[in-house]
Amino acid sequence: MINYDELIKLAKDSGFTNAGPLDVSTLEFMPDVRAMCASDKCHAYGKNWACPPACGTLDDMREKVKRFNKGLLVQTVGQLEDNMDWENMQKAAADQEENFQKLWSRLDTLYPGLLAMGAGTCTKCKECTYPDKPCRFPDKLMHSMEACGLFVSKVCTDNHLSYNYGPNTIAYTGCFLLE
Ligand code: SF4
Structure with missing residues (x-):
């Protein structure tokens, strides 16, 4: 049984601005969203095991999440001076990454086997092994x-x-995704 009050506190202690319960049954894996990856705006397409085409099909993903019912959504909200404030956009992205890794290491002991989905590609290794070697x-x-x-x-x-x-x-x- 998940204690969301405790989990939300843990998330905020890890630096997140907001956090809340996730009902895994609400997740819809949409081909149109996946198709946007091919435009390579984030420069990760074809460069990481966590991104297309290496990450598998949407059916593979549906299969992976089948064993979960509940999870936790986490957010970092950044303040910008205006809508061209790239510096603070990058800072908010870096904060999200740092908060995510911090919370992940805490959750790992509570929920071994959890599945993590971030705001971008996998950055666990300084350089991804894709495509030369299997994922570390x-x-x-x-x-x-x-x-x-x-x-x-x-x-x-x-x-x-x-x-x-x-x-x-x-x-x-x-x-x-936790339980
Ligand atoms: S864990 Fe490392 S090798 Fe595997 S996808 Fe992430 S960055 Fe690439």
Whole structure:
């Protein structure tokens, strides 16, 4: 049985701005979202085991999440000076990554076998082994929510967590599937 009050506190202690329960049955793995990866805006397409085409099909992902019912959504919200404030956008992204890794190491002992989905590609290793060698940590690989076909704003809305915090803010979202 998940104690969400404790988990949300743990998430906030790890640096996240917000966190909340995730009902895994709300996750929809959409081909249209996956298709956006091919435009390679994030420069990770074809460069990491966690991203297309290496990460497998959406059916593979549906299969992987079958064993989970509940999870935790986590968010870092950054304040921007204006909508061209790249410096603070990058800072918020770096904060999300740091918060995510910190919480992951804490959750790992509580929920061995958890599945982590982040706001971008897997950054566990300084350099991904793709495509020359197998993934170094296949059980610890961080999936990308978008690469899994998840429409992040919909995941938030479906789970009663805000996604848009108003003008001059940016929110990065990830999740952990726990039980
Ligand atoms: S764990 Fe390392 S090798 Fe595996 S996908 Fe992540 S960065 Fe690549």
